[in-house]
Amino acid sequence: MEINRNTIIKDLVKKYPQTMAVFRKYNLVVAGGVRGPNEPLAFFAKAHEVVYDEIVEELKAAIEKGVDEDTEKVALVEDKVYAKFFKTAILMALTIGVAVGAIMLTYMGSKHNFHSAVHSLVQTHGHAQLFGWVGLCIIGFAYYIVPRVKNVELKYRELTTVCFGLMVSGTVLRILVQPYANKFISFLLPISGLLEFLAVAIFAFIIFSTVLASKEKREAYDKFIMAGVLWFCSVV
Structure with a gap:
């Protein structure tokens, strides 16, 4: 297998597992394509300020060395923690x-x-669009993109399911109760709001923890990520 600028990292590691050590050296395991989508080596080298020619030489040396007992076995599974957020957002957008x-x-x-x-x-329609469609898309996209641009594992991954459950429960409850807001079940409206607030609070905690855990240098976009998450919390 020839290594070139368009070589897919996942394909390279699959055929030559010994190259995993090189990607781990450059901290390209998460964002560098090993657990990410099928994107080329040159793209990630440039994105993470790795000299392309240097990493290629190291990859070739690792391939020539071959597999030994210390070679790391890698599960080439793309992280799809975001998928349920996008799918549910689309469902809500197309229905309510x-x-x-x-x-x-x-x-x-x-x-x-x-x-x-x-x-x-x-109001029901508007809330479904804002929180069921836009809100879930924002959360899902952040869970996908932040670990990649900050080159770090998503922190507190187990809480993403809790976040999803709270957000969907709160939004669905609001959709069901809002048409009867003046009836006896109106007391459920603040409960739906509380569920959504807890979901966004957990989301903010996960994103802040992920950004702060990154060893990448601070970038200009970091403050936009932080400000965006805080603004999302304030809107809820």
Whole structure:
């Protein structure tokens, strides 16, 4: 297998497991493609300020050395912790988001009156779009991209499932209760808000912990990540 700028790291490690030691030396295990998507070696070398020619020479030397008893065995499994967030976000967008929105617009059009739609349904639709669609996408994307750009394992990974459960539960509860906001079940509205707040608080804790655990130098975008997470918390 020839190593060139377009060589996929995952393919290289799969064929030559002894090259894992080189990637670990340059701290490219997480963001460098071993556990990431199928992206080329040159891209990651440039992104993480590794001299391409140097790492290629070390990879070739490792291949020539061959496999020995100290060779690390690698599970080439892409980290898909983000997947359930994206899938659920799309589901909410296409149902209570787009579908209900289209029905309300059609109804308002037939009545020639923008205010003819039931306001509680408008609020339900808006909340589903903001938290069910946008919110879940933000969380899922952050869990995917932050470990890659900071070149570190996602911290407190087990809490991502708790975060997902709280966010979905809070959003679904709000969707079900909002149309009856003036009824006896209105006490469930603050409970839904609390569930969503806890979800975002856990999300913020995970992202902050991941960024702070990184050994990469501080970049200009770090403050945007932090500010964005804090703003998300304040919105909830």
